[in-house]
Amino acid sequence: MKIIVAIKQVPERDAPVRIDPAGTWIEESSLQFALNESDAYALEEALQLKEKHGGEVAVVSAGPERVGSTIREALAKGADRAVHILCDDLHSRDALGVARLLAAAIKPEQPDLVLSGLQSEDLGLGQTGVIVAELLGLPHATLILNVEKTETGVKVKRELEEGWFQSVELPLPAALSIQSGGNKLRYATLMGIKRAKTKEVRILTAAELGADSAPVVRMERIALPTKQKSTQMLDGSPKEAAAALLEKLKFEARVL
């Protein structure tokens, strides 16, 4: 099976993210970046499918030069090769603009399966994978925890709300958005890290892909959320704060 995994580099989970002076994006200069979590699960699913059924796993990622480190991480974990769509304006493109880039890069590859993480931890739009499927004319399913190959295609476990699941069967080629938690993630081995250095990373530019970047939806401003509730912060030593909290729960909120 030939599998393409679309991955995204995002600010590290606990990174101290600040809004830039213009209020239109975040300060990137001091940030550490990492592989988006659900994309890591998508990559894991792809690697496991390859281990069972053979074939090839390629990753594709759009973004500026720094994205190269996340691509290397994916290669170190076991992806065979990568396509880096070099573009500096990723966050000013809307989901359709990003999906057009990805779809243009994926299309000539003619993969059997296109996997992506369910949503990014920074923008959280949760739709790029579905739009890529639509642009490529592929059947798709979202919130997928497990993929099994069948004689005619794949059978996937899809998460529904409130603890329910369902199986969905799709013919190949198909596109799947992967939910986190379906597999145990692997770490890159030393050998993997070494090998990654020799693997192919093809660089494409947005211009080469000819993808239109005019957004239909524009993000105008970023701001801190306004508090909806007045939170009483309890200060002091842990012991003092704990005592104050119990007092409040008993006599103010009356929930104990």
Place this chain on the structure above:
Amino acid sequence: MSGVLVILEDRGGRISRLSWEAAAAARILGAQRGVTAAVVGAQTEALAAEACGQGFARVVRVEHALLAPYTADGFALALEQLIRAESPDYVVFPHSYQVRDYAPALACRFGQVLISDVVAIGEGPVFTRQLMQGRFNASYRHTASGPCFVSVQAGAFRAEPADLPAAAPESFAPALDAAQIRTRPGEPFRSSAQTVDLAAAQRIVSIGRGIREAANIPLVEELARALDAELAASRPICDSGWLPIERQVGSSGHTVSPRLYVAVGISGAIQHLVGMKGSQCIVAINKDPDAPIFEVADYGIAGDLFEVVPALIAAVKAGKA
């Protein structure tokens, strides 16, 4: 029609609660021109009857045998035809798992992008949605011509029946062919027997990533026991297999509203908040004073949970003695 179309979702034969919240958002956008509601399925009579008399200018039954069970292909095809026929300015959806599955593809067919998971609508209209796991709000504007697709987050808009006379439902029969439905969905199932009923719990102590490793869970378990509370968790804890998925609170797990909800080491990503913000009293313990969990908490302790939780256990036990 140039107005607002809201898609109401079927949840076990009734219109889902989130759909009524989407209808409230639709009314903000369509105050002058009125809101048309659509119900979609193989049998929509009961849903349409439920929608009638709820203040919609019109109720449209989008009905076809191939629309049950739900498939992304079926829903996208049927609603594409409805939207082309109606040409609304706005199409509003509840931000459910089902909508996330088909609405981005549907919007794409119109060269549009779904403005997803909206928490507020202001003058303009300007749509607010959250970024960075709830740490920031971002405002979005639709800058193209053509229909604007919007989905609304659970709990963000107050569902209120409007006061308009009921009109008889209309029917819309989409042209669908079985060959166009490429996926074959199976029956919904639960993964395992349920041993805990979080929805019925009066007190819940819930843990998140701040717990760092599975070996630390017994500490919070002890707090839960001392408070006579059920133990719950945010998604990453269940993803790691540290607690079973039946203890997961949030959009992918349970929605709970206990009298007391103690969030320990939970940052408060939006997916978690939608599952617990209806709790009567929320306590948050987190080392990061800027964590979004404090936005919804009644009481907060910004501190190291490994110091605060033992102190809290000691205080609870002392109070009981």
